[in-house]
Amino acid sequence: MKPTIYKRGVATLELLIALAVGVVMISGAAMLSFGGQTMRLDTELVEHGLYRGFSVIEDTMAALSADWNEDGTSPFTESVYTASTTIADISPCLKLVGGGIKWDSEKDRRFYSGLETLVSSVTEAKKLGGGCDPFPIVTNWEKPKAYEFPSGILHSGSRGTDVEVFKQNGKRIAFLTTEYSGGGGANLWIVDVTNPESPILLSSFAADDKNVEAIAALQPNYVFLASASTTAQLQIVDVSDPSDPHLAGTARLPNLTNGSGRSIFYYDNKIYIGTQFVGCPPPCASNLNNEFHIYDVSSTTIPAWQASINVDRNVNDIAFYNGRAYLAIGAGSTNPFTPLRVYDVDSSSGTYLNQLGSFGIGINRQGTAVYVLDDTVYLGLQRATSGNNFYIISTEDLSSAIGSADFTGNNTEVGDIFVQNDFAFVGIEGANSQNTFQAWDVSNKVSPIRLNTCTSGNPYPQNLSGLEYLDDLIFASFRSGDALRVIYDTKVSC
Amino acid sequence: MTRKYPARGVTLLETIIYLGLLSALLAGLIVTTYPIFTNTANNMQTVTAEGEAAFILRKINYMLSDADAILAPGASGPALIVSRTTGSEQMTIRFDTSSHELFFSENFSPEISLVNSRVEITDFKVNHTEPSGNTPRLIEVEFKVDGTPVGPWKKYVHF
Numbered sequence: 001m002k003p004t005i006y007k008r009g010v011a012t013l014e015l016l017i018a019l020a021v022g023v024v025m026i027s028g029a030a031m032l033s034f035g036g037q038t039m040r041l042d043t044e045l046v047e048h049g050l051y052r053g054f055s056v057i058e059d060t061m062a063a064l065s066a067d068w069n070e071d072g073t074s075p076f077t078e079s080v081y082t083a084s085t086t087i088a089d090i091s092p093c094l095k096l097v098g099g100g101i102k103w104d105s106e107k108d109r110r111f112y113s114g115l116e117t118l119v120s121s122v123t124e125a126k127k128l129g130g131g132c133d134p135f136p137i138v139t140n141w142e143k144p145k146a147y148e149f150p151s152g153i154l155h156s157g158s159r160g161t162d163v164e165v166f167k168q169n170g171k172r173i174a175f176l177t178t179e180y181s182g183g184g185g186a187n188l189w190i191v192d193v194t195n196p197e198s199p200i201l202l203s204s205f206a207a208d209d210k211n212v213e214a215i216a217a218l219q220p221n222y223v224f225l226a227s228a229s230t231t232a233q234l235q236i237v238d239v240s241d242p243s244d245p246h247l248a249g250t251a252r253l254p255n256l257t258n259g260s261g262r263s264i265f266y267y268d269n270k271i272y273i274g275t276q277f278v279g280c281p282p283p284c285a286s287n288l289n290n291e292f293h294i295y296d297v298s299s300t301t302i303p304a305w306q307a308s309i310n311v312d313r314n315v316n317d318i319a320f321y322n323g324r325a326y327l328a329i330g331a332g333s334t335n336p337f338t339p340l341r342v343y344d345v346d347s348s349s350g351t352y353l354n355q356l357g358s359f360g361i362g363i364n365r366q367g368t369a370v371y372v373l374d375d376t377v378y379l380g381l382q383r384a385t386s387g388n389n390f391y392i393i394s395t396e397d398l399s400s401a402i403g404s405a406d407f408t409g410n411n412t413e414v415g416d417i418f419v420q421n422d423f424a425f426v427g428i429e430g431a432n433s434q435n436t437f438q439a440w441d442v443s444n445k446v447s448p449i450r451l452n453t454c455t456s457g458n459p460y461p462q463n464l465s466g467l468e469y470l471d472d473l474i475f476a477s478f479r480s481g482d483a484l485r486v487i488y489d490t491k492v493s494c
Numbered sequence: 495m496t497r498k499y500p501a502r503g504v505t506l507l508e509t510i511i512y513l514g515l516l517s518a519l520l521a522g523l524i525v526t527t528y529p530i531f532t533n534t535a536n537n538m539q540t541v542t543a544e545g546e547a548a549f550i551l552r553k554i555n556y557m558l559s560d561a562d563a564i565l566a567p568g569a570s571g572p573a574l575i576v577s578r579t580t581g582s583e584q585m586t587i588r589f590d591t592s593s594h595e596l597f598f599s600e601n602f603s604p605e606i607s608l609v610n611s612r613v614e615i616t617d618f619k620v621n622h623t624e625p626s627g628n629t630p631r632l633i634e635v636e637f638k639v640d641g642t643p644v645g646p647w648k649k650y651v652h653f
Contacts, residue, residue: 015511015515018515018519022518022519022522025522025523025526026522026526036530036533036534036537037533037537039537040533040536040537040540040541043537043540043541043544044540044544044642047544047547047548048644051551051644051645051647054647054648055646055647055648058648058649058650059648061650062629062630062632062650063629065628065629065630065650065652066627066628066629067628
């Protein structure tokens with residue numbers, strides 16, 4: 001067999017193949033080359049973006065040092081970068097500062113770098129009397145429980161009204177106020193709750209035989225009591241030695257013929273104290289029936305009265321925020337009923353002591369608890385048989401609520417509210433055992449969600465009247481059963 | 495069996511075409527690979543420079559983290575000297591304008607060069623703004639690394 005001999009080459013085809021191979025190689029090499037340039041560009045942009053992000057955070061922290069109520073800045077542009085900051089309150093003395101940097105790289109590729117840090121204010125914590133937990137809440141609070149309280153520690157007839165907790169010499173001490181108990185003969189009980197499973201009663205105290213309705217603290221040495229007395233509504237107790245408390249000073253609210261203390265708040269050497277509604281049958285001068293009073297307590301032995309406001313309602317709870325007093329009050333007798341009023345209590349302001357606004361609802365219900373954090377008011381009300389008794393309101397716009405919810409339970413009232421980052425802890429008086437303590441997720445202010453919905457049995461005494469958050473624990477006062485209980489999160493999900 | 499081979503070789507024209515193609519391919523190869531190598535070198539230099547800049551700033555951040563006094567500059571200068579732990583420690587970062595080197599020393603020990611010799615630092619400057627009202631003391635640092643500006647990087651110092 002003869003082999004076939006091709007006499008002509010295939011030069012054109014070879015040429016095309018060679019060209020194709022060449023194009024592929026050049027394309028690949030070009031991509032590799034330009035890809036390297038892109039990587040270098042991005043490395044530079046990212047590094048410089050981070051420097052700017054760090055500087056933005058530093059600027060915001062410095063601005064907060066100068067003014068703790070500083071808001072975040074509007075976006076601003078530097079070179080190719082657009083920077084913005086956000087500031088969110090975790091607690092009255094703790095803020096979450098965020099700095100965001102975004103930029104467009106080549107071919108419209110968009111980049112974003114965000115930094116966050118926590119900023120605490122020692123100055124603000126001191127102004128609050130030290131009552132400010134500097135850590136955000138991290139657990140879920142879906143299935144909280146109360147530690148068993150050993151019997152016999154407090155007098156069995158003691159009905160708790162409010163509680164303060166703080167550290168003294170490395171120990172965690174609870175200051176429980178109660179209705180005056182005949183058998184125990186006290187209305188202030190000081191309990192070492194360093195070990196919440198084994199509390200130790202250190203001492204008890206009473207300046208008189210009246211109920212104490214509310215407590216505020218100037219850590220670590222003094223507590224201020226709002227007494228149901230009509231002659232010494234403000235009582236200051238030196239608790240520097242918790243086993244031997246003694247009365248440091250008292251004050252009778254001025255120009256009152258009656259009216260007992262029922263709410264109190266400490267801020268920056270001032271005590272804000274509220275009373276029950278004080279009628280003023282004519283003839284009666286307008287300064288003779290004021291329910292809200294301001295004292296300078298720079299001297300804890302001689303509190304100095306500064307000013308009063310005729311609220312003409314029960315002043316059931318007080319919160320101070322940004323120079324303003326937020327009062328949970330009686331709703332009034334005509335529509336719109338206003339269970340919340342706001343007064344200017346900044347003595348340097350031109351509108352000092354003026355009413356700045358109110359929040360109205362269509363039904364006559366008393367405001368019974370109020371807490372203000374991050375430009376937001378959390379208001380609790382009485383509840384009859386239906387409707388919402390929890391309102392979330394912007395401090396900038398009191399005309400309508402951002403959101404609301406129903407704490408459930410007929411003929412109840414909100415005893416106390418405490419808010420930290422996205423958690424609201426609520427005590428309800430009159431509710432059953434499963435509903436007397438409630439934890440809510442308020443990250444979505446329009447639709448807050450209750451967290452502890454799977455509670456079973458009788459986890460707590462009824463009638464939670466006051467609560468305080470410290471060290472990831474809730475210290476609660478109850479008007480029934482054990483007057484003081486410590487609630488912890490089991491960290492179990494519902 | 496007798497094998498037969500092509501009766502003729504490649505023509506001159508074919509040879510020229512092949513040589514032309516080979517030249518084009520080699521030229522393309524050189525044109526494309528040269529930027530790759532130079533880019534790689536540039537990329538390495540840039541990454542090194544950025545790394546050195548980050549190192550300098552972190553070092554300064556560390557110096558300031560526990561500072562209890564700023565000894566220099568008074569307002570602005572090429573050196574940062576801080577006192578730490580109530581004067582028992584002292585740290586210095588000094589820029590030598592002639593050699594373009596950045597030196598670091600701790601507790602009066604001999605200075606050591608802080609930056610990789612492959613990277614050139616220029617225009618190193620520290621600005622020191624005294625506290626005003628409630629606004630804390632401000633330290634601003636800026637410099638150029640291989641000609642690329644870095645900063646001003648800010649740190650507010652609380653003491």
